[in-house]
Amino acid sequence: MKTNVKKIAKDGLLSSNPTLKLVLGTCPTLALTTMAFNGIGMGLAVTFVLICSNVIISLLRKVIPDKVRIPAFVLIIATFVTIVRLALDYAMPELYESLGLYLPLIVVNCIILARAESFASKNGIFASACDGLFTGLGFTAALTLMGAFREILGSGKIFGFKLWNFSIDFFGSSAGAFFTYALFIAAFNALSNAVAKKKRAAEYKAAFAAELISDCCAEARPVECAACGDVKEGVKKAANGADKKASDGEKTETEIK
């Protein structure tokens, strides 16, 4: 079976983006988007766990019994979350501090469990790794954009750099998190609807043009091709004429007999 990387990438990043389309993993999304850097950190941590757990689950998908698959998945995920925690604590203690409780909570993040359940346990290793990578990147992109939006409006900074001395504290608060999330989902849906509409219109136009041509020109081309009604009548007349001629011909034949 050939892996369709392009389709997996499109699914993970856009058409089933975990944050904006499936609305999974909302807890870290709402809590950690106060700063763009937190969004990137959280997103990359989740991406790493997602790739590794998807690969291992895909490897073990024929070994794990169906009835105990959820505990088995959680155990695998927890292993990688522990690795990420220890690594972050060693390498980037500041980020580790600011992610706080949400780092161990990756274990129960819906995105990872959903991808394990719906993709990795049914597909091959390479496809699962790609799926983990692109779903994780979709999550990271959404979190970073939301974090940047809230950081600029809520504290007048971007990635910790002061932009101006103006801020609307509402966007830094938890109510602002819900509001920003709603805005982003609405904007994303509006964009994807507009794209789908444009695509449909193009398809319709192509189909319609093909139909017109077949309607008009499959039959013997009539003399005046000015308007459609004329065309159809012309075709009809021509057909009638042919019928008449045919019947006439028959008549003449019988008469001859």
Next chain:
Amino acid sequence: MADNVQLLTYSPSPHIKHPRTTRRIMIDVCIALIPAAVMGVVYFGLKALLLIALSVISAVLSEAVYLLIRGKKIDEIIKKFDFSSCVTGLLMGLTVGTNYPWYSVIFGAAFSVIVVKMLFGGTGKNVVNPAVTGRIFVFMSFQSVVGKWIAPSVGSLSGGAVETGATIIEGLMKGSLPSLSNLDLFLGTGLPGCIGETCKLALIVGGIYLAVRKVINPLYPVIYVGVAGLFSVALKGFDFNYFLPSVLSGGLIIGAIFMATDYTTTPDTFTGNVVYFVVLGLLTAGLREATDMEVTSFAILLMNLLVPLFDKFIISRPFGYKRAGKVKGGAQ
């Protein structure tokens, strides 16, 4: 024959028409708010006038801009303008302090009109009161910049003074009676607070106007204020010295008369409304006691969200309807 045709009108129901339109009611509310606005300008100076004007203009403009984006024609917008955004802007301007930055009311008014009202479908479709929500938005967004409430330029009549910043509510809930007399609290002289909420006299005059014009039922604000005051007294161990100060300080009066009585965000039935305002009063007093802060707007917002619940469980009895009684002895 032609005359007969003119006499008959063909239209779908409803056939009974009343001169009271949304526009007329909203203009009445605007008129009722004028005394409070005038007293605010007298107490707090021209900055108050600037804030109120900016707030009204930006509320009306943001509604117009939203409708233009939605593809409405300008003459249609002007023809159907119902002054409800005017009321929202006016209330928004009256519930900030004069030390708020001038752009804060623009954000607040735009937020309350566009996000709270228009995105939910326009006048009469909003889930929560736009002015209350806009006020909370501004409060959450700019309170840290502003810091403290400032006192009006007119000093207190009794000679007592409140240091700028410490709200009366804060002191009151911590158990000390205010240094201002009840008359000062009633007139708002020397009382720090929002532009519109300080002079209770002007607000009550506006409320009486609304009650006379039958825009609001005067019973509801009275229930709200009374229950809130009595529950505060009860929480303070039935010390009735707390009744008037707790009623007259903070935004309770303006909230009770102009914000909680919004048609869209109150229950449909009389019983529902009475229960609603009693619960609102209990909630306001309880939250004040628990947080030592002025929470009238938060309490109204919270109760607005519960209105669908009131409408679901408290419904008016249809005429002639009898509840099916229980059969004695059970069905055996």
